[in-house]
Ligand SMILES: Nc1ncnc2c1ncn2[C@@H]1O[C@H](COP(=O)(O)OP(=O)(O)O)[C@@H](O)[C@H]1O
């Protein structure tokens with residue numbers, strides 16, 4: 395449904411988005427991850443046709459955004475960053491207005507508005523002025539606007555920003571459910587949302603895609619992926635570590651500091667050619683052979699935040715790096 | 720939140736209202752935006768008070784002893800100088816300040832439809848304010864036998880003048896997200912439209928500018944065109960002048976908005 399090819403956006407000398415390409419099909423929820431200023435919003439603004447790209451191409455449902463913007467825009471529902479809405483209108487008036495711009499009239503329009511109101515739990519504020527809404531409700535009002543025409547493509551820029559934990563949970567659930575029938579892109583800098591709602595994630599940093607895959611695939615890029623956590627009770631740490639390191643399946647191991655001095659916790663990393671679960675099995679055999687009292691044995695999946703940190707540069711380091719360029 | 724069983728199949732191929740539908744939807748929203756706040760009512764009251772003050776006290780409506788609205792229309796270029804920018808200043812600067820411009824322009828709507836819709840709504844608002852001066856027409860009708868044709872021409876001219884100023888305000892409001900800046904710029908541009916052909920100014924220009932340049936600058940002036948309306952003459956050239964100012968300003972608005980988006 396969405397196809398983005400070699401998208402570039404330069405603001406004067408500053409290149410905000412630099413050669414981004416990806417595609418999203420119906421039934422997919424693409425998470426757009428990246429630190430602040432990475433170029434997520436700029437990319438979304440180009441996908442939705444708000445700003446023209448410096449170069450590159452966006453097609454939505456087969457319509458080129460540059461040559462044929464109106465049919466392309468008709469397919470999209472968009473929640474911009476910070477959820478803007480007309481403050482001089484009521485929620486009801488605002489949703490009716492957006493429904494009209496979506497080409498809905500009469501009975502159809504009324505149904506669309508009440509469905510959106512219901513889906514976003516806005517019943518209690520329908521006749522309230524947007525001006526007086528709390529941030530969470532304002533956000534949901536703008537969200538309701540984006541789904542009012544039941545679009546085939548949804549582009550959501552930080553849809554959970556400013557919501558409380560319950561609301562965040564609800565929005566994520568809604569995104570996941572709608573993702574079964576739509577093509578959805580949403581941006582976030584909260585990693586747990588990737589697991590909660592995405593079928594695929596892209597990590598973008600300084601305008602470029604640095605990783606693209608399912609959440610599982612991304613996790614495997616973590617150094618921790620495949621390592622085994624191993625804890626025994628009542629055996630000296632040095633002995634345990636030595637024995638583990640002498641195993642042929644272990645590349646290296648690290649003693650971990652724990653709260654209980656009785657318990658020795660070790661993280662063992664596999665040799666590159668070790669197959670899945672082989673390391674775990676050999677550690678289990680070792681514990682049995684040595685009559686150790688095993689309290690924990692678990693293969694790590696890898697952690698997204700670790701991947702994220704490793705492949706994107708923190709804000710603080712970025713400025714110094716750019717200066718030395 | 721839960722997904723709902725009913726689905727609305729809205730695809731790109733589905734029937735949709737044409738550009739007129741979009742223009743009307745945008746105009747309706749804009750107009751109801753005016754009346755949703757007290758600003759609209761305050762504006763109308765101030766407009767009527769000032770119009771009355773200039774007509775009766777400054778213009779000497781009764782002293783003239785003639786049944787015409789000369790002393791009413793003659794002040795309009797000056798009255799509108801501040802009041803029209805006050806109406807137009809928010810048109811685009813507010814969209815930019817709130818960020819709703821991003822919503823509006825990612826809807827299946829062209830920027831031209833949005834510009835025209837917003838412009839028409841404010842023009843209609845000014846027309847409503849102008850129409851509320853109707854008691855004056857009854858007054859002159861009661862006092863004597865006025866030339867109703869001339870009065871009608873005066874109203875058309877005043878409406879055209881308001882449209883020209885408004886289009887200029889629309890343009891300046893696209894330049895900035897700050898309404899005050901938008902207002903001041905708009906007043907300055909409108910003042911130019913008044914003064915460009917004003918005899919004291921042209922007389923001064925003639926001293927040190929080439930005649931063709933003076934004529935060129937004077938051609939921008941709204942005054943001669945408004946004056947002929949005021950005298951009860953509707954000349955197609957005057958109508959074309961005002962419509963050109965409006966078209967040009969709205970076109971420039973479109974260019975400004977596009978250049979903002981391009982970054
Ligand atoms: N209109 C603009 N003019 C100039 N620079 C911009 C503009 N919009 C965004 N940028 C810059 O582009 C970069 C990417 O911004 P953005 O896409 O908003 O990042 P994100 O949404 O990932 O936080 C930032 O450095 C930002 O300062």
Ligand SMILES: [Mg+2]
Nearest residue numbers: 434435436475
């Ligand atoms: Mg952003």
